[in-house]
Amino acid sequence: MQAVQQKAPPMAQTQTMNIIQAVNDALKIQMRKDPRVLVMGEDVGKFGGVFRATQGLYQEFGPNRAIDTPLSEGGIIGTAIGMAIYGLRPVAEIQFADYIFPAFDQLVNEAAKYRYRSGGQYPCPLIVRTPYGGGIRGGHYHSQSPEAYFIHTPGLKVVCPATPYDAKGLLLAAMRQDDPVIFFEPKRMYRAAKGEVPTGDYEVPLEQAKVTREGKHVTLIAWGAMWHTVSEFAETLAKDGISAEVLDLRTLWPVDLTTILKSVEKTGRAVIVHEAPRTCGFGAELSALIHERAMLKLEAPVQRVTGFDTPFPYSLEHDYMPSVSRMRAAVDRTLNY
Amino acid sequence: MTKLNYREALRDGLRDALVREPRAFLMGLDVGRYGGTYAVSRGLLEELGPERVRDTPLSESAFVGAGIGAAIGGLLPIVEIMTVNFSLLALDQIMNNAATLRHMTGGQLAVPLVIRMTTGAGRQLAAQHSHSLEGWYAHIPGLRILAPATVEDARGMLWTALMDPDPVLIFEHAALFGLEAELEGAVTPVDIDHAKIRRAGKHVSLVTYGGTLHKTLAAAETLAKDGIDAEVIDLRSLRPLDTETIIASVKKTRRAVIIDEGWRSGSLSAEISARVMEQAFYDLDAPVERVCTAEVPIPYAKQLEEAALPQPETIVQAARKTVGTHV
The missing domain is CATH 3.40.50.920 (Rossmann fold)
Structure with missing residues (x-):
């Protein structure tokens, strides 16, 4: 009976959200709960992200936890890996999945291998959020779906929500486990997919279809x-x-x-x-x-x-x-x- | 007939291309004065000079990018990347530029670039020098992917690749450099459009390429x-795949095992398995088996490295599983 009551409250209050709002909500919840969590990437701070997914985080958490970076994907991910193995919980944004390739070496040769190569001494709890997919008239450099490369890499988890409810719950679950996760967000549905999302804290477990x-x-x-x-x-x-x-x-x-x-x-x-x-x-x-x-x-x-x-x-x-x-x-x- | 090893055959092919084709040149890390990390280009700087054999700074992205520019400008660059692991630093150039420019310019630009790189494990070079990532590259539209598994292919594939109007990646397996064979005198071009049946058989098709060909032949x-009685197919070209040869063989043997030194999940072996199932579903007497590398970074310790890789024994086991008690 107690277990049921513990589960029930977060479901009680819901709000209509799109995927952007759901992602933003998940980030805010976890940043308030865990001071180790920070977001970083191109234009994620003052500007709030090109798709507005990090809107308000700079204002609430300041420039040390909503970090605007130079335009260097390899630099963003490399820095985030360093933060992760020394105890922080970085959530890096790659502005479009098409831009992830300059950081590919860092992800595949470093992030994915740290736990194994250090005999378990250095887990790498890094989240890489990145919008993927076509349908926004973005041409080749703003439309690709590169999930297969990361699925082929032992040591990475690959997550891809379809709905606002799952986007929030999966991102919260991903931020609370210890391995690197590539979190693909469906950019064509960012605003088009709307649904009732609990305003409180909940998780959608990883690895479940x-x-x-x-x-x-x-x-x-x-x-x-x-x-x-x-x-x-x-x-x-x-x-x-x-x-x-x-x-x-x-x-x-x-x-x-x-x-x-x-x-x-x-x-x-x-x-x-x-x-x-x-x-x-x-x-x-x-x-x-x-x-x-x-x-x-x-x-x-x-x-x-x-x-x-x-x-x-x-x-x-x-x-x-x-x-x-x-x-x-x-x-x-x-x-x- | 001349006795050559794989390394010498690569060098002969390279020298032949550079001598025959004035637009061709070689560039990469240590390819000139040092003679190449795997000694493939030894002596070529002395013979052909620094315009044709160019040492570059340590920046894979820069020298692959320069190669793309040279190819667009009318040259035929041959770029060497020390190992496939380091090619990831140039991945953006390879996939977002080399592979796409013909498409994005409506055919106005071609990128006749050849990139050679060493791939594969077996030399205790551990987690950052031992992987087989060619299956990844086989996912990229616009590229042609080759894997010479024999001394003859090592010598002849480069020329065919160089004459291709589009970017070609050649994966040379680190464990094969000492492999020896007797070859006829001159460099002869190799057919890169077709897989080759290296052993004819009737009970099971063993489909492989590159470094695992010889383990498969032993199996x-x-x-x-x-x-x-196993049939052994050497793919030679990983993209495009010669599906016809694979399917014809499987329709004959009714069983298939794919041997791929890449990690299993999301690998080239998955693509081949899916195609066999799609195109020969009713011909199969057993599910297609896959023998791949364990899904870990390649370990340093020799015993662990051997355990992680496909071996003749594991190939034999998989083949026996498909055949069951039918032979």
Whole structure:
């Protein structure tokens, strides 16, 4: 009874928030609770972030905890790693995921390896928040989805919320564990996705996918911005008598394979949808994992609906990203196999 | 016939390209006076001079960026990065510039750049000099990724790569530098569009590339003693993948094991596994197996390093698992 009461209060009061507000709220809560937490990055301080995710933090917590940095991603992440291994809890922002590559060496060769290389003496509790994905007419340098590179790196966790509720709860959970997390935020849905979010403190546990729509004919697997497209698509399938189950992975790595397999073994069919280019994208790993573990339960090979194997285009971006017609063709392929 | 090792073959290919093609030049850390960290370019500065063999400062981003500029300007640069681990410092240049400029200029600019780098483990060089990150690069549209696994490919791939109008990354495996073979006299270009079947077989397809080819061939010999006849495919090109050769082999053998020295999750082996499942689902008699490196930074201690990497024994085990009691 007591446990229930402890859980209940944060849910009591809610407020309509978009993803930006939810992220901002999570940062404020944790910065008030834990003096080791700070944000840093290009324009995150006085300006409040190009997408306004850090708005008000400089005013409330001052320049030592909302740090404007020079334009040097390698410098931002390198400094944050130093802070993290010496006891602070930095939340670094990379303004667009496309700019993360100058910091790639720091993330892959340093942050991801510190715990292992120091025999557990130096955990690296660093969060890197970064908006990813297309659909804002940003061209190649403001539209990429580079999650696969980080999934391939042992030592990193990769999180990607789709909703304001999950954005706040996952970010709070990420800031309270000890390993480096790449936190991809779906920029196209930053303001478009709105929902009721508890105003208090709560966590959404990492490494747990969510079944957001139950169904019996096919499992649709997505995350981040594409989860919204896939969810709408599932409703149109229902009108044609096709009952789709929709999974929002939420944490991409380590992946919640238990939830995926449970769903796929029930439906016998799976379609994975992501924006990143197809070859060696996360869809390939998911497909391989499903096939390896559930081959005899499958009625058809797992399908992938992805971005094309080209750089992200400016004018053709809506043809590049998975469309309803391509998703429908993939679902039909699994049903008619 | 001449007896050559992998290192000498790389040097022959490099020298041949520089002599034949006046627009070509080599640059990178210690490639000139020192002769290259792995001694691949030894003697070339003395023979060809400092315009053609250029020592650069220690800044991967700068010298790869300079290479991209030179390629756009009409030269054919060959850039050496000491190991793949350090290439991450140049990743922004490789992926956001070299790989995209043709696309972003509507075909007005081409980047005929070749980047050579050492990859792979097996020499106790630990967590920052031993990784196999070529699977990452295989995710990047606009690049061609090559992995010479034999002395012949080490000698001939560079020229084919240099003649390609787009950026090509060549991954030379550190554990192969001493590998020897008898080759015909002159440098001959190598087909980089097709995988090569290095051993024909009928019971299981072993798909691999680069440093694990020889471990896989050794595993195939062990399997043969048990009556399991394995087909060994050397991918040679990791992007684009020669899916046709892989699928044709799997349709024949009905079983596949992918051996990839990269970390397993999100690897090239996942892409190959997914394609096999997608295109040969009903032909398969067992799920595709993957033998990859353990998901840790490569350990320094020799026993741990060996335990982390694919080995003939683990390849044999995986192959036996797919075959079961059917052979």
